[in-house]
Every structure is written in C-alpha cells, then in structure tokens.
Amino acid sequence: MITYEWLYWLAGAFFAFWSILSIGDKRIGNAAFWGLLAVSFFAGTHLGDLANGVLVLALVVIAGMGGLKRSDPETTSPEERSAFSEALGNRLFVPALIVPITAVAGTLLYNYTPLNGTGLFEERRETxxxxxxxxxxxxxxxxxxxxxxxxxxxxxxxxxxxxIGWAAILPQMLAALGAVFALAGVGEIIGGFAGDMIPEGSVFLTVVVFALGMALFTMIMGNAFAAFPVMAAAIGIPLLVEGYGGNPAVIGAVGMLAGFCGTLLTPMAANFNIVPAALLELKDQNAVIRQQIGTAVPLWVCNVLIIYTGAFLLWN
Structure with a gap:
C-alpha cells in the first residue's frame, strides 16, 4: 500500500538533493536549512515532539541569522530558454497540467472503478x-x-x-501554529465570546462571523490552514454544525475559501504576496496585495452566500 508518508519521503528526497547541491556551492547555511528540512520530512514522524521542536528552532536560527543566500546555478542558458519559448509557446505548460490532471482523473478512476478494492492507496489520501x-x-x-x-x-x-528562502515553508509553520492555538483552547475562548454576542437562532449572522473570523485570522496568521483549527473549534463545529445542523463538508470547504480571501490581503502570507513582489523587483512590496483587493472582497461575500445556501437552505 502506498501511504501518505511516501509523499513526505518524496519531498525529503528533493530537499536532501538541494542541500547536497548547496554544499557544492559552499552555501553552508542553505545546505543546513534544506538538510534539516529533509530530516523533518524523512523522520519527523519518528523523532518525537522534543526533537522536532529542536529541529524547528534550528531552522529559525539559520533563517533569522541570514544563513540563506540566493543562488544562481548554471542550467539552461537564457538563449536556450528563449528558443524553447518561441518554438513551443503555450505547449510549455503541458507538463504543469499533467499534475492536476493526474490528481483529478486518477482520483475519479480509483474511487469509481474496481481499483478501489485493491487497497493500493491509503484510504482518504488518494488525491x-x-x-x-x-x-x-x-x-x-x-x-x-x-x-x-x-x-x-x-x-x-x-x-x-x-x-523564496525561508518563506517557502511558512505555510507549514503557520499550519502548525494553528494546531498549537487549537490545543491551547484559543478556539473555545473565541467561541465563548461569539456565543454571547450572536443572538440565538441567527444562522446567517453566525455564518458571517465564521467567514469573517476565517478571513481575519488568516490575515493575522498568514495562512488559512492556521486559522481553520481555531475557527472550526470556535464557531464552525459547535455552532454551525452541532448547533444549527449545517452540512460540515460545505462549512469546512467553503470556510477555507473564505480564509483564502484573507490570504490575498495580508503581507503575513509572504510566500504569496511579498515574495512575488520581490522576485518581480516591484518598488511597492504591497503591490500584489493592492491588485487582489478587488477579487478578495466580492469573493468573500460569495463564500458567505454559498455556506448559508449550501450548508443550510439546501441541506435542511
């Protein structure tokens, strides 16, 4: 059986290779950072909480002390890349399209054919x-x-x-932070405040508060994966699902989309908003965010309506 951990090993192999290549360039900070990350992916499940915590602190120290440097390894020349672009045009995107097509078509094929009975993939990890x-x-x-x-x-x-540097693993770090907040009971505290403030029986208002909380916490923490455990524990599960009997699939999936609207609006989501501005050498580091406001706000409104309609009006 191919399990979820195989993906960690695959990612670990890439990071280990990048670490080795960095040693060849004598970029010791880069080699140490990506090497430690490779160890996390290879053996994090077996290291234990203390060892994983020390590993994360080591990553923070390397990044915080400026140990990561930009590299410029020799690959194809600019002339070769220009020639590929002129000769192939948009066909260059075909390899990139293979990834989502394999994920979607493969999932449908596996789940709705006799392949589902083979046990080839770990359950609920197929996609x-x-x-x-x-x-x-x-x-x-x-x-x-x-x-x-x-x-x-x-x-x-x-x-x-x-x-990209350390920001490449920011989503992983922030998702872990969200889990820590959830275990610390932050969600229950927010849920208590929300329960006192929202009039009983106000389903639509509860949906608005849930979606708004997802967006705001995402803006604060930089990632919807970090915000979701908090808001799910605060409002999503106790009020919307258990209290009002909403469809948990719609609330969870579209609630995440509401959080992603916050991602479009925050510099804390550095890998999405600040890094592209730096790579494009824009004078305004918030230029990407400014362009996304017109998309994020109406999209958030649509998400509220989808949750209310799909999780309650059509579900009940």
Missing part, C-alpha cells in the same frame, strides 16, 4: 498521493520532451527555492 505521482510523471515527461541537462530540474528548483 494527495496521486498529486505526488503527477509531479513525478510531469518531471519525467518534461525531461523526455525537452531534453535539458540532467541536473537542470534540480538546479532550477534550487534557484527558485533559494530565491
């Missing part, structure tokens, strides 16, 4: 596993089709990762 398989297929397809230098994918990946 994520197939997503990882899609990445490997796309990589192989690109190599066979474009025939770049053998190390070009690894070097280009390292160049991009080093350009």
């Amino acid at each position: 994520l596993i197939l997503f990882g398989i899609g990445v490997v297929i796309a990589l192989v397809a690109a190599m066979v089709w474009l025939r770049p230098p053998l190390l070009a994918p690894a070097q280009e990946g390292r160049r991009l990762l080093d350009s």
Whole structure:
C-alpha cells in the first residue's frame, strides 16, 4: 500500500538533493536549512515532539541569522530558454497540467472503478498521493520532451527555492501554529465570546462571523490552514454544525475559501504576496496585495452566500 508518508519521503528526497547541491556551492547555511528540512520530512514522524521542536528552532536560527543566500546555478542558458519559448509557446505548460490532471482523473478512476478494492492507496489520501505521482510523471515527461541537462530540474528548483528562502515553508509553520492555538483552547475562548454576542437562532449572522473570523485570522496568521483549527473549534463545529445542523463538508470547504480571501490581503502570507513582489523587483512590496483587493472582497461575500445556501437552505 502506498501511504501518505511516501509523499513526505518524496519531498525529503528533493530537499536532501538541494542541500547536497548547496554544499557544492559552499552555501553552508542553505545546505543546513534544506538538510534539516529533509530530516523533518524523512523522520519527523519518528523523532518525537522534543526533537522536532529542536529541529524547528534550528531552522529559525539559520533563517533569522541570514544563513540563506540566493543562488544562481548554471542550467539552461537564457538563449536556450528563449528558443524553447518561441518554438513551443503555450505547449510549455503541458507538463504543469499533467499534475492536476493526474490528481483529478486518477482520483475519479480509483474511487469509481474496481481499483478501489485493491487497497493500493491509503484510504482518504488518494488525491494527495496521486498529486505526488503527477509531479513525478510531469518531471519525467518534461525531461523526455525537452531534453535539458540532467541536473537542470534540480538546479532550477534550487534557484527558485533559494530565491523564496525561508518563506517557502511558512505555510507549514503557520499550519502548525494553528494546531498549537487549537490545543491551547484559543478556539473555545473565541467561541465563548461569539456565543454571547450572536443572538440565538441567527444562522446567517453566525455564518458571517465564521467567514469573517476565517478571513481575519488568516490575515493575522498568514495562512488559512492556521486559522481553520481555531475557527472550526470556535464557531464552525459547535455552532454551525452541532448547533444549527449545517452540512460540515460545505462549512469546512467553503470556510477555507473564505480564509483564502484573507490570504490575498495580508503581507503575513509572504510566500504569496511579498515574495512575488520581490522576485518581480516591484518598488511597492504591497503591490500584489493592492491588485487582489478587488477579487478578495466580492469573493468573500460569495463564500458567505454559498455556506448559508449550501450548508443550510439546501441541506435542511
């Protein structure tokens, strides 16, 4: 059986390779950072809380002391990339499309055919596993089709990762922070305040507060994955699901989308909003956020209406 942990090993292999390549460039800080992250993916499940905590603190120290430097490894030349672009045009995006197609089509094929009875994939992890398989297929397809230098994918990946720096793992860190907040009882405290403030029986107002909380906590914490455990424990589960009998699938899925609206509006989501501005060398580091306001606000309103309609009006 292919399990979820196989994905961690796959990611760990990439980070380990990037660490080795960084050693070759004598970028010791980069090598240590990506090497420790590789250890986390390879063995984090077995290290225990204390060892994982020390590992995270080591990552923070390396990043905080400026140990990560941008790299510029030799891969294909600008002339070669321009030639590929002119000759192939939008067909260059085909490898990228292989990943979602593999994930979606593979999931449907696995769940709605006799393949479901084979037990090939860990239950309820099929889509994520197939997503990882899609990445490997796309990589192989690109190599066979474009025939770049053998190390070009690894070097280009390292160049991009080093350009992003520590912000590349910010979503993972913030998701862990959300779990810590949930275990600390922050959600219950917020739920108590919300329960006192919202009139009993006001389903729509409760939906608005839930969606608003998802967006605001995402803006504060930088990631909807960090906000979700808090708001689910505060309002989503006790009030919307258990209290008013809402559809938990709609509340959870669209609630996350409401949080993503907050992602579009915050510099805390550095890997989405600040890093692109830096890579594009924009004078205004908040330029990306300013362009996204017109999308985020009406999208949040739509999410509120979808939750109320799909989780309550149509569900009940």
